[in-house]
Amino acid sequence: METEKTGGYALITGATGGLGKAFVHALAKKGYKLILTGRSEEKLASLKEELLQNYDLPIHTIPADLSCEQSRGELMREIRAKGLTLSMLVNVAGADVQKAFSAYTQEKLVFQTRVNFEAGVSLCHFAIENKAERLEIINVSSVSGIYPMPYFAIYSATKGALTSFSVSLREEMKGKGVSVTAILPGAMPTRADIKEQIKGQGAWGKLAVKSPEWVAEYAIKAVRKNKRKVIPGFWNKVMRISTAWLPTSWRLKFIANRWSKITKDAF
Numbered sequence: 001m002e003t004e005k006t007g008g009y010a011l012i013t014g015a016t017g018g019l020g021k022a023f024v025h026a027l028a029k030k031g032y033k034l035i036l037t038g039r040s041e042e043k044l045a046s047l048k049e050e051l052l053q054n055y056d057l058p059i060h061t062i063p064a065d066l067s068c069e070q071s072r073g074e075l076m077r078e079i080r081a082k083g084l085t086l087s088m089l090v091n092v093a094g095a096d097v098q099k100a101f102s103a104y105t106q107e108k109l110v111f112q113t114r115v116n117f118e119a120g121v122s123l124c125h126f127a128i129e130n131k132a133e134r135l136e137i138i139n140v141s142s143v144s145g146i147y148p149m150p151y152f153a154i155y156s157a158t159k160g161a162l163t164s165f166s167v168s169l170r171e172e173m174k175g176k177g178v179s180v181t182a183i184l185p186g187a188m189p190t191r192a193d194i195k196e197q198i199k200g201q202g203a204w205g206k207l208a209v210k211s212p213e214w215v216a217e218y219a220i221k222a223v224r225k226n227k228r229k230v231i232p233g234f235w236n237k238v239m240r241i242s243t244a245w246l247p248t249s250w251r252l253k254f255i256a257n258r259w260s261k262i263t264k265d266a267f
Helices: 018-029 041-052 069-081 106-129 153-172 192-200 202-208 212-224 234-243 248-259
Strands: 009-012 033-036 059-061 086-091 131-140 178-183
Touching: 009 018, 018 033, 018 041, 018 086, 018 212, 033 041, 041 059, 069 106, 086 106, 106 131, 106 153, 131 153, 131 212, 153 178, 178 212
Parallel strands: 009 033, 009 086, 033 059, 086 131, 131 178
Antiparallel strands: none
């Protein structure tokens, strides 16, 4: 399988975020050549410098705003111009804007929808067109996409769509040298606001939380086995199974009561 220095590159979106950076380091340890993208050129340069102090690998950094079709196009053109092929795509970039639908602006609706779904789908198509001998695709979805979530409706819907797309794409790619896996993680302590949310969940938050590093390794193992979709962590699986039998109206009421109290828009 082409995953080492002799094969294609691994393209990681959202590379400077908590989970993105965990994927970057996990893949660097495994000898992958890297293409890193994110919105901040400064953060990408800092990450590259950090990596080069520890790994002897070809590393390309290409800043891009994935919510912008033109910026995505420039990312793709630069990869093609450099003659780089892809042996792995990790779609990490996402925007977890959380508030009542009526509180959104049109601009923010378009931004979150494009980052969470459109960009991932677009890059999957690009990766397949520019794959090495084999290609592994990891699409980072979320357990939040399993059920509709009032007050988190756009995030939930886009992540659910990404999961559905990934499962369909995997079936289409059978026998074509492409593996596709959707990862549905729960809460990860990647930012201060998320850490506070986890803390507020009490014992359940402590049980269900998984580190970005653990999730990244879990995801890489899953795509190697060409798993359809996976939920990292025992307690996140328990949550999925234990709530599946509840009437939808009960789930919606519980989610609305809890999530209506939380608002965040850091993007």
